[in-house]
Amino acid sequence: MPKPGNAALASLIRFTQDTRLLALHTPAGPELLAECARGEEAISAGFRFRIDALSTDSHLSLRSLLGQPVLLQLLTAESRDSHRAFHGHVTAAELAGSDGGFARYLLTVEPWTAFMALGRDSRVFQDMDVIEILETIFRRYQGKARLDPAWRIEVADRAVYPRRSLTTQYQESDLAFVERLLHEEGLFHYFEHEGNPGSPSRGKHTMVIADHNGTFRRNRRARVEFTQPGAVMKADSIDRWRTEARMLANAIDLDTWDYRAAQTRPVNADEWNADGPPLRSRDMPGMYAYPSRVQGNRLAEIQLQALQARRVVHVCAGTVRTLMPGTTFTLRGHALFDRERDDEARTFLATRVVHLMHNNLPAELLGEVTDLLGPGPTARTLLADRELQAVGARKVERPLYRNCAEAILSSIPYRKSSKDDSGQSLHPRPTVQGQQTAIVVGPPGSLVHTDRDHRIKVQFHWQRGTVSHSRLEHPSPEGHTGAPGNDLAGTWVRVVAPVAGANWGASFIPRVGQEVLVDFLDGDIDRPVAIASLYNGRGQTDAQHNQVHCGAGPATGNAPPWFAGEEGGHAHPAVLSGFKSQAMGASQLGTDAYSQLVFDDSPGQSGLGLQRHQRAHDGMAELNLGYLRHRADNQRLATVGAGAELKTAHAAALRAGDGLLLAAGIQDGARQQLGSAASGQIEQCCQLQDDLAERARGHQAVLSGEPSRDALPALAAMRQTAKALAGTAAGRSGSDGGDACRATAYGEALLQVWSPAGIVAVSPANVILAAEQTGSLTAGGDVGVVAQGNMSVMAVAGISLFSYGKVDDKARPLQETGMKFHAASGRLSLQSQSAASRFVADKSISVASIAKSVTVRAPKKHVLLTAQGACIRLEGGNIEVHAPGKVEFKAGKKELGGPQKATSEVKLPQPGELKLCEMRAAGAASAGDGIVPVS
Structure with missing residues (x-):
């Protein structure tokens, strides 16, 4: 009795593919025979075929089939030599069953783009348009294994696609990234197949990327008849037709915020001839989603066209073997469309096709294979798709080929829909959860790299390239590196400031090598914002600086300037805080100039210091408040005191335009x-x-002309x-809120020095007090002016010294008052060099010399002594004595010479009023003089 399957094996050996409906060409050669296949292909969705294949070898290496190019040929109705080619690569292979030397294999065939979905990557593309990005991705797969990527760009105008400052692929496959970019720019793609069974690649399939309907070609069967359903028809035809209409939005509104222009950019697209009520879709696709209104209107129009393409969809089924996505055909024989005047209303674009194919194997062979191995997985799927069969369930009624297709009028611009039937986005941007850290980068050798608006450039840790943080290269063709570690990395990133306004606010620019914390607007990886800077590395235990001076790529180690130490001045629980800058040339070494505002929050010893250091620990200007201590970076050293200290190694100036008060003492509720x-x-x-x-x-102590x-x-x-x-x-606002809103304010720019306990001004050198106009020195008590050397008091217009000289306090021990001039040593000289000198007293005047003589001289004229009309005149060697009464001469010894005679001539003035000097007349009156000088 023959073994089971021998008859089937013999029949299979006698079988060839030359006259069969399906011909399968694989690296296994004639060892694999197509039994049946189900395939699906669509615009912007690629294709996928599942093929059941029979073989006499149950030990074929599945691994050797993976990734290999295969060709499935479908015999068409045009001729026995005309085939429809389906070319692709094996992405899955399965041994579905075997019995003895007979086996069934299940192959999955997909385009070369399917390999782009087999991994995830993160990289950055900058200053590139979408087509350049796509081609960069595609070229990465050239020469990989048996892949031979082929693509063709057919866009109406490449200039409409702007250069993108930043486009990030983040934790997504290359295929997901490519499809997302195509969707965002309104591009679609489909595949064209070519078969060449004799070549090592067995043909090729080309990815066509387009943006307009002009790229769609006419189908090889340009005119397709609509016929009645049947298992066997003389010609390929369509026997089922269903039209689906949906109510969708007929207007699109988009808006985005552009921070560079400080405004939103609303755009819209409307369908002017829309049927039904106006349905408007409003969306804000993200921050600065498009660079201009022109681009925004283009994107809105693309979204509207995608809705129009879904509004009316035609679903058909039939046996047209040449039907493929991206081709157009004209339908004939359909009563609804035959009424149209021209072919434009009957011409359709196939957007999706599902193929159901059975090979025309002998019935005896199929029966025996089914008995041995059972129905294949693909065959069971085909049986489940009875809706596509349009016939009964019996095998004799099953057609060898059947398809189902979706189509739209070819006059409607095709765009891929952005959402599925449930409303979920088909190609969402990757959303970043939380924040990430990155390293600030700049040109080689630069310490700070920023633009006019304080934006920086950063490099993320996941970027790969020549200077990446992971030290991993990126397989980037054409020299495009994703992590150059300099100003070519990424795009400009804004930096968050605590306060930001028009020419006011806070300013801090992270330096090259610093690690910064980056957030993403709306979670969009392409919209980074630096929100803070971070310390990293490992700081020294009791010293400044970092144990990790630098890291991978451009990263530098940055340790805090103040920290909790263990020994010496560092032994404190991190009580210091504040702000510290560092000179550009020593950002890492810390040996150059710096400025700092440091707060010391030690219990009971709090203080504040605003300091500028020329170099490390060399303060050149400081303002210290509170508890005063010497500080050296993180060290708290010797105590100085308490209060306030203002010092500088150079000049200092304190200026106030409306007045300045220097006061000592504290007053409750004191004003400015x-x-x-x-x-x-x-x-x-x-x-x-x-x-x-x-x-x-009143005492005549006035100057002439005073x-x-x-x-x-x-x-x-x-x-x-x-x-x-x-x-x-009042306040600057100009509003008058009464006395409560008013404050003391100098009417002039005055300097006021005030102290309740006194003011001391001391210098070991010189002190100068000068006034260009007037000066006043007033004391309610005593004033002492002491000079160890000379003291000069000079006045141009005259000096008046007046002392009231009256003691009102009878208990005062010293009752003698007045004015005294004393010269303990040396001479006392009182001179009037261009006028007369007068000494006037209400009572007596005493001129005495205790140890020497008193000399009165008048070298040029005379000396006149007068009292109550009597006088003694010394002139020219003569002594004249005149008196209205008697003259007495008393002496121990008297010698008198003879009398002398003298005459004088007095000329009286002319009659009239004789004008006297008021001051001298008053002096003569008080002294009882009988002679008053005229001048």
Whole structure:
């Protein structure tokens, strides 16, 4: 009795593919025979065929089939030599069953783009348009295994596709990334197949990327008849036709925020001849989603065209073996469309085709194979698709070939829909959950790299390239590296500032090599924003700087300037905080100049320091407040004191345009200036000087031409100063909120020095006090002026020294007052070099010399001594004595010479009023003189 399957095996050996409906060409050669196949292909969806193949070898290597190019040929109705080619690569191979030396294999065939879905990658493309990005991705697969990628770009105008500043593929497959880019730009793709069984590649399939219907070719069967269903027809035809209409939006509104233009960019696209109510779809596709309104309108129009392409879809079934996506055909014989006037209303574009194929194997062979191995997986799937068969379930009624297709009118612009039937996005952008860190990059040797608007460039850790953080190269053709580690990495990234306004706000630029924290607007990987900088590496235990000076790529180690240490001045629980800058040339070494605002929050010893250091630990300008200590970076050193300290190694200037107050002492509720207190004190000084001026005038202690008391310059200046100190002002807004909204404000730019306990100004060198106009020195008590050397008091217009000299306090031990001039050693010289000198007293004047003589000289004229009409005149060697009464000469010894005679001639003035000097007349009157000099 023969073994089971021997008859089938013998029949299979006698079988060849030359006259069969399906011919399968694989690396296994004639060892594999196509039994049946199911395939699906669509525009912008690629293709996928599942083929059941029979073989006499049950030990074929499945691994040797993976990735290999295969060709499935479908015999068409045109001739016995005309085939429809399906070319692809084996992406899955399965031994579905075997019995003895007879086996069934299941092969999955897909395009070369299917291999782009077998992994995930992250990389950055910058300053490239979408076509350049696509071709960069495609070229990566050239020469890989048996792949021979073929593609063709057919766009109407490449110039409409802008250069993208940043496009990121993030944790997505190359295929998902490519399909996302095609969708975003309104591009679609389909495949064209060519068969060449004799070549090593067995043909090729070309990916066509297009953006307009002009790329679609006429089908090889340009006119297709609509006929009745049947298992066997004389010609390929369509026997089922169904039209599906959907209610969809007929207007698109898009809006996006452009931070560079500081405005939104609303765009729209409307279907003017839409039927039904207006249905508007509004969307904000992200931040700065399109660079201009022109591009925005183009994207809105693309979305509207995608809706129009889905609004009316025709579903058909038949036996047209040449039907393929991306081709057009004209339908004939359909009552609905035959009424149209021209072929345009009857011409359709096939967008999706499902193929059901059975090979025309002998019935005896099929029966025996089914008995041995059972129905194949693909055959069971075909049986389940009875809707496509349009016939009964019996095998004799089953057609060898059947397809189902979707089509739209060829006059409607085709665009791939962005959403599925459930409303979910088909090609969403990868969403970043949370934040990431990155390294700031810049040109080689640069310390800071930024543009006018404080944007920086960063390189992420997942980027691969010549200077990547992982030290991994990226398989990037044409020299496109994803991680150059310099200013060519990525695009400009904004930096978050605590406060940002028009020419005001905070400013901080992360430096090259720093690690920054990056967030993403709306989770979009293409919209990064640097929100903070981070410390990294490992800092020294009790010293500044980092144990990790630099890392991979451009990364640098950055340790905090203040930290919790263990020994010496570092032994504190991280009580220091603040802000510290660093000179550009020593960002890592920390040996150059820096500025810092440091807060010391030690319990009971809090302080603050604003410092500028020329070099490390060399403070050249400091303002220290609170508890004062020496500090060296993180070290808290010796105590200095408490309060405030302002010091600089160079010059200092303190300027105030509206006045400046230097005050000692604390007052509760004190205002900015102590104007009222100073004004009151100056008023008292004015009153004191005014009283003394009045008394001086009463005692004739005035200068010639001296103005009245109210017009004395020094007093007028003091009153003006008091008025300026007592001034007030309201807020700058101009609103008057009453006294509560007013504050002391100097009326002039005055410098006020005030202290309740006194003011000390001491210098081991020189002190200069100068006033271009007037100066006043007033004390309610005593004033002491001491000079160890010489003291000079000079005045151009004259000097008046006046002392009231009256003691009102009877208990005062020293009752003698007045004015005294003492020279303990040396001479006392009082001179009037161009006028007369007068000494006037209400009582007596004593001129005495205790140890020496008293000399009165008049070398050029005479000396005249007068008292109550009597006088002694010394002139020219003569002594004249005149008296209205008797003259007595008393001495221990007397010698008198003879009398002498002298005559004088006195010329009286002409009759009239004789004008006397008021001051001298007053002096003569008080002294009882009988002679008053005229001048």
